[in-house]
Amino acid sequence: EALGPTITVGEILVEIMATTIGAGFLEPQPLTGPYPSGAPAIFIDQVAQMGGSAGIIASVGNDDFGRLNIERLERDGADISAISIIADKPTGSAFVRYRPDGARDFVFNIAHSAAGDVRMTEAAHALVARAGHLHIMGSAFAIPGVADILENAIKTVKRRGGSVSFDPNIRKELVDAGRGRKLVDDILAVTDLLLPSGEELLIAADSADEATAVAKLLDGGVSEIVLKRGRDGSSFFGRDGARVDSPAFTVEEVDPTGAGDCFGATYLTCRRAGMEPERALLLANAAGARNVTRRGPMEGVSSLADLEAFIASSTTESIHA
Numbered sequence: 416e417a418l419g420p421t422i423t424v425g426e427i428l429v430e431i432m433a434t435t436i437g438a439g440f441l442e443p444q445p446l447t448g449p450y451p452s453g454a455p456a457i458f459i460d461q462v463a464q465m466g467g468s469a470g471i472i473a474s475v476g477n478d479d480f481g482r483l484n485i486e487r488l489e490r491d492g493a494d495i496s497a498i499s500i501i502a503d504k505p506t507g508s509a510f511v512r513y514r515p516d517g518a519r520d521f522v523f524n525i526a527h528s529a530a531g532d533v534r535m536t537e538a539a540h541a542l543v544a545r546a547g548h549l550h551i552m553g554s555a556f557a558i559p560g561v562a563d564i565l566e567n568a569i570k571t572v573k574r575r576g577g578s579v580s581f582d583p584n585i586r587k588e589l590v591d592a593g594r595g596r597k598l599v600d601d602i603l604a605v606t607d608l609l610l611p612s613g614e615e616l617l618i619a620a621d622s623a624d625e626a627t628a629v630a631k632l633l634d635g636g637v638s639e640i641v642l643k644r645g646r647d648g649s650s651f652f653g654r655d656g657a658r659v660d661s662p663a664f665t666v667e668e669v670d671p672t673g674a675g676d677c678f679g680a681t682y683l684t685c686r687r688a689g690m691e692p693e694r695a696l697l698l699a700n701a702a703g704a705r706n707v708t709r710r711g712p713m714e715g716v717s718s719l720a721d722l723e724a725f726i727a728s729s730t731t732e733s734i735h736a
């Protein structure tokens with residue numbers, strides 16, 4: 416923490432949700448939103464909520480969707496100095512509707528929006544120059560030019576003695592498409608903390624099972640892996656066979672989007688503050704669980720006091736049950 420803020424790079428969006436369950440957007444229907452969103456934005460907002468210093472390199476349009484996001488991030492204590500306002504592009508957006516089986520239909524405006532136009536401005540260089548930790552979001556790989564921005568930020572942060580975390584929340588097809596694989600491997604080579612969810616672990620390691628994937632990544636130089644398992648909680652894997660499994664909290668899931676980002680931000684911020692993996696996992700599970708109880712991806716962010724109160728009043732389900 417003393418070294419400088421946790422920073423990330425990537426998309427800022429609004430999310431607009433269907434209020435009914437069903438298939439897609441082929442007829443008029445009730446919607447709710449806009450809600451602040453974008454995995455990197457949710458992550459950095461949660462770091463700030465936890466009292467960590469936090470900044471983001473991103474772009475929004477000169478419109479209410481952009482202002483809504485900037486106001487939220489600023490209110491929650493994030494450094495917004497490296498968010499560019501792009502005059503001739505709208506803020507990115509995602510319309511989402513849930514199907515009865517939990518699958519989602521989307522209409523995205525990202526690639527041709529401000530979200531897809533991240534720029535290395537003077538303010539962005541200044542943020543990188545004082546950063547102590549870089550968190551890389553796989554979702555941002557879709558942004559043209561992001562590989563160069565990340566390469567520069569990795570070098571600067573590592574030169575200062577800082578660290579790197581990586582959430583490979585990236586579609587498998589994007590990894591398999593040649594350039595994606597190289598980018599993932601280049602980032603894994605400098606990753607200190609890896610935060611995959613479910614089969615992202617196997618995709619990142621290019622392995623067939625969990626144990627092989629974990630061994631391969633730790634051998635490759637990653638110092639800790641924290642695997643997100645949704646309703647089954649999470650696991651920590653460290654050097655020399657260290658392992659901690661932590662059960663999920665029992666909550667009513669209203670909106671699962673953003674759980675992984677709140678989880679990762681909480682785990683990282685706790686570790687940067689010097690907490691042991693076991694305590695960091697418990698607080699991160701609580702942050703993921705709290706987030707899914709609220710509609711809107713960034714509406715369920717938590718302070719440390721929120722998490723402690725939630726843990727004190729909750730029960731967990733054993734993942735070995």
Ligand code: ATP
Nearest residue numbers: 612643644645648663668673674675678700703704
């Ligand atoms: P996202 O949907 O944001 O991409 P993710 O797939 O990266 O999420 P998850 O494993 O779904 O990550 O969620 C992260 C953590 O949040 C889990 O490890 C768990 O602790 C908690 N969590 C998620 N969903 C639930 C749930 N339904 N009940 C309780 N805890 C949950």
Ligand code: MG
Nearest residue numbers: 584612675676
């Ligand atoms: Mg995820």
